[in-house]
Amino acid sequence: MQIAQDRVVLIHYTLRNDAGDVLDSSSGGDALAYLHGQGNIIPGLEKALEGKQTGDKLSVKVEPAEGYGERDAKLVQQVPRRQFGGANVQPGMQFHVQTSQGHTRVVTVKRIVGDMVTVDGNHPLAGEILNFDVEVADVRDATAEELEHGHVHGPGGHHHHDH
Ligand code: ZN
Helix, strand or coil: CECCCCEEEEEEEEEECCCCCEEEECCCCCCEEEECCCCCCCHHHHHHHCCCECCCEEEEEECHHHCCCCCCHHHEEEEEHHHHCCCCCCCCCEEEEECCCCCEEEEEEEEEECCEEEEECCCCCCCCCEEEEEEEEEEEECCHHHHHHCCCECCCCECCCCC
């Protein structure tokens, strides 16, 4: 079956940065399952997979604009340590914060100087050129429930019973 809008796609992948370091990989684990055409994965990878089928292998280079976006210096901010509610804040820790627009954003603690904590709200892969090696493991039709939720259920997808 070919990859097309609203089909469930399972892929094995290895992601490297431009220096060749492996950033992420599904090897040794479950394939990643996503619902095609629903923005479950980054646009550059989703476009490259359009029309491919089970068994196809491809290498895809994704620029930041089609990946996790460019780095935005405005998303690096200093906040007083007391705003973390007594948590033992350490560099590398990640927190969910509410933005002024009411969205949830993940921020990563970069450094701590005195009582000021520098947090970075950029995605860790923002600004990176992403090099994917992908193998299409399976393609199937989505269930009505998966289409309603906008994501895949079962192996490699979401596991939940709360909606
Ligand atoms: Zn669901």
